[in-house]
Amino acid sequence: MGNSEFNFIGNYQLLTDYFGYFPNFHDDEMTDFQLMRDGCNLKVTISSFQNKDKKTTIVLLFEKICNLLIEDFNHQNVIFNLEIIKEKDEYISVNFESSFGASIRLKCKHINVQSLK
16 A cells, blocks of 8 residues: 555554555564544554564554454464555554454544654
Protein backbone atom coordinates (compact mmCIF):
# COMPACT_ATOMS: atom_id res chain seq x y z
CA MET A 1 0.00 0.00 0.00
CA GLY A 2 1.15 3.50 -0.71
CA ASN A 3 1.53 6.05 2.08
CA SER A 4 -1.45 8.14 0.95
CA GLU A 5 -3.75 5.13 1.37
CA PHE A 6 -3.49 5.67 5.13
CA ASN A 7 -4.62 9.32 5.12
CA PHE A 8 -7.76 8.33 7.06
CA ILE A 9 -5.50 7.62 10.08
CA GLY A 10 -4.92 10.67 12.25
CA ASN A 11 -1.25 11.74 12.35
CA TYR A 12 -0.22 8.91 9.99
CA GLN A 13 2.49 11.27 8.70
CA LEU A 14 4.40 10.77 11.97
CA LEU A 15 5.07 7.21 10.81
CA THR A 16 5.61 7.90 7.11
CA ASP A 17 7.92 10.85 7.82
CA TYR A 18 10.00 8.84 10.31
CA PHE A 19 10.20 5.50 8.45
CA GLY A 20 9.68 6.71 4.87
CA TYR A 21 6.67 4.38 4.56
CA PHE A 22 3.73 3.13 6.62
CA PRO A 23 5.15 0.09 8.45
CA ASN A 24 3.47 -3.32 8.73
CA PHE A 25 5.10 -3.72 12.19
CA HIS A 26 6.54 -7.15 11.32
CA ASP A 27 8.51 -8.53 14.31
CA ASP A 28 7.61 -5.51 16.46
CA GLU A 29 6.11 -6.11 19.90
CA MET A 30 2.88 -4.92 21.50
CA THR A 31 4.03 -4.03 25.02
CA ASP A 32 0.91 -2.43 26.46
CA PHE A 33 -2.85 -2.53 25.88
CA GLN A 34 -5.25 -0.13 27.53
CA LEU A 35 -9.02 -0.47 27.21
CA MET A 36 -10.89 2.73 28.04
CA ARG A 37 -14.58 2.66 28.83
CA ASP A 38 -15.02 6.37 28.09
CA GLY A 39 -15.30 6.55 24.32
CA CYS A 40 -14.89 2.77 24.02
CA ASN A 41 -11.24 3.08 22.98
CA LEU A 42 -8.19 0.82 22.83
CA LYS A 43 -4.66 2.16 23.14
CA VAL A 44 -1.82 -0.09 21.95
CA THR A 45 1.86 0.64 22.62
CA ILE A 46 4.31 -0.94 20.19
CA SER A 47 8.08 -1.32 20.53
CA SER A 48 9.22 -1.08 16.93
CA PHE A 49 12.49 -2.31 15.50
CA GLN A 50 11.78 -1.12 11.93
CA ASN A 51 14.61 1.39 12.36
CA LYS A 52 17.56 -0.96 12.90
CA ASP A 53 19.58 1.77 14.66
CA LYS A 54 17.25 2.13 17.62
CA LYS A 55 14.01 1.01 19.20
CA THR A 56 11.02 3.27 18.56
CA THR A 57 7.91 3.40 20.75
CA ILE A 58 4.66 4.00 18.91
CA VAL A 59 1.26 4.55 20.53
CA LEU A 60 -1.86 3.91 18.43
CA LEU A 61 -5.35 4.84 19.61
CA PHE A 62 -8.36 2.99 18.18
CA GLU A 63 -11.52 4.97 18.88
CA LYS A 64 -15.13 3.81 19.17
CA ILE A 65 -14.18 0.15 18.90
CA CYS A 66 -16.53 -2.78 18.45
CA ASN A 67 -16.17 -6.49 17.72
CA LEU A 68 -12.96 -6.63 19.77
CA LEU A 69 -11.22 -9.99 20.00
CA ILE A 70 -7.90 -10.46 21.82
CA GLU A 71 -6.47 -13.98 21.78
CA ASP A 72 -3.38 -15.61 23.28
CA PHE A 73 -2.18 -12.66 25.38
CA ASN A 74 1.28 -13.59 26.62
CA HIS A 75 4.45 -12.24 28.24
CA GLN A 76 5.63 -11.38 24.71
CA ASN A 77 3.25 -10.30 21.94
CA VAL A 78 5.04 -10.17 18.59
CA ILE A 79 3.29 -8.80 15.51
CA PHE A 80 3.56 -10.69 12.23
CA ASN A 81 1.57 -8.09 10.28
CA LEU A 82 -0.81 -5.20 10.93
CA GLU A 83 -3.65 -5.07 8.44
CA ILE A 84 -5.82 -1.94 8.32
CA ILE A 85 -8.74 -1.76 5.89
CA LYS A 86 -11.08 1.20 5.45
CA GLU A 87 -14.48 -0.40 4.92
CA LYS A 88 -17.20 1.02 2.66
CA ASP A 89 -19.28 1.78 5.73
CA GLU A 90 -17.98 4.08 8.45
CA TYR A 91 -15.77 1.43 10.10
CA ILE A 92 -12.12 0.49 9.85
CA SER A 93 -11.16 -3.19 10.18
CA VAL A 94 -7.93 -3.84 12.09
CA ASN A 95 -6.08 -7.12 12.39
CA PHE A 96 -2.87 -7.51 14.38
CA GLU A 97 -1.67 -10.89 13.10
CA SER A 98 0.58 -12.60 15.62
CA SER A 99 3.93 -14.34 15.29
CA PHE A 100 3.85 -15.12 19.01
CA GLY A 101 1.46 -14.11 21.76
CA ALA A 102 -1.55 -11.85 21.33
CA SER A 103 -3.51 -11.32 18.17
CA ILE A 104 -6.10 -8.55 18.06
CA ARG A 105 -9.05 -8.08 15.71
CA LEU A 106 -11.45 -5.16 15.93
CA LYS A 107 -13.50 -2.62 14.08
CA CYS A 108 -13.31 1.05 14.97
CA LYS A 109 -14.42 4.43 13.69
CA HIS A 110 -11.09 6.27 14.01
CA ILE A 111 -7.38 5.50 14.37
CA ASN A 112 -4.87 8.02 15.63
CA VAL A 113 -1.08 7.81 15.92
CA GLN A 114 -0.75 9.36 19.37
CA SER A 115 3.01 9.38 19.67
CA LEU A 116 6.31 8.20 18.25
CA LYS A 117 9.44 8.32 20.41
